[in-house]
Amino acid sequence: MTAKATSQSISPxxxxxxxxxxxxxxxxxxxxxxxSLQLGYRxxxxxxMREDAVQIxxxxxxxxxxxxxxxxxxxxxxxxxTLGGVKVRFVIxxxxxxxxxxxxxxxxxxxxxSWTVNGERFSHEIFTLRTRRSDE
Numbered sequence: 001m002t003a004k005a006t007s008q009s010i011s012p013x014x015x016x017x018x019x020x021x022x023x024x025x026x027x028x029x030x031x032x033x034x035x036s037l038q039l040g041y042r043x044x045x046x047x048x049m050r051e052d053a054v055q056i057x058x059x060x061x062x063x064x065x066x067x068x069x070x071x072x073x074x075x076x077x078x079x080x081x082t083l084g085g086v087k088v089r090f091v092i093x094x095x096x097x098x099x100x101x102x103x104x105x106x107x108x109x110x111x112x113x114s115w116t117v118n119g120e121r122f123s124h125e126i127f128t129l130r131t132r133r134s135d136e
Contacts (some may be wrong), residue, residue: 041084044084045083045084045086045117046117046122048083048084049083049088049115049117049122050122050124052081052083052088052090053090053113053115053122053123053124054113054124056079056090056092056113057092057111057112057113057124057125057126058126060077060092060094060111060113061109061111061126061128064094064096064109064111064130065109065128065130068136069107069130069132069133069136070136072096072107072109072130073096074094074095074096075092075094076091076092076093076094077091077092077094078090078091078092079092086117088115088117089115089116090113090114090115091113091114091115092111092112092113093111093112093113093114094109094110094111095109095110095111095112096108096109096110097110099129105131105132106129106130106131106132107129107130107131108127108128108129108130109127109128109129109130110125110126110127111125111126111127112124112125113125
């Protein structure tokens, strides 16, 4: 009696090595996708922080413009907010410079809002001119 030889190569399907390689390729692809999602989330939080900084700067500038002319002076403040689970400290620097003879007729108002995220410093700055009103 003779033994009949059978061949494994004829059977359809994946081998174990092919399956492991497919899993490896899929894992690398998913890790790359996860990295891009994380980067997108960080950028989204950074954009929200910038939007808040713009809003804070505009509010501070409106307050300065509404103030009496003599009450407008240099000032430094801090505002703490939580955005996306991250605590952010916004530093507000208001700088007032006199314009004109003896600095009496107009003032240049500058508001700078700065903040730090993951060791990277950002800032947003706006400025305007404010003249003395006739009723002041």
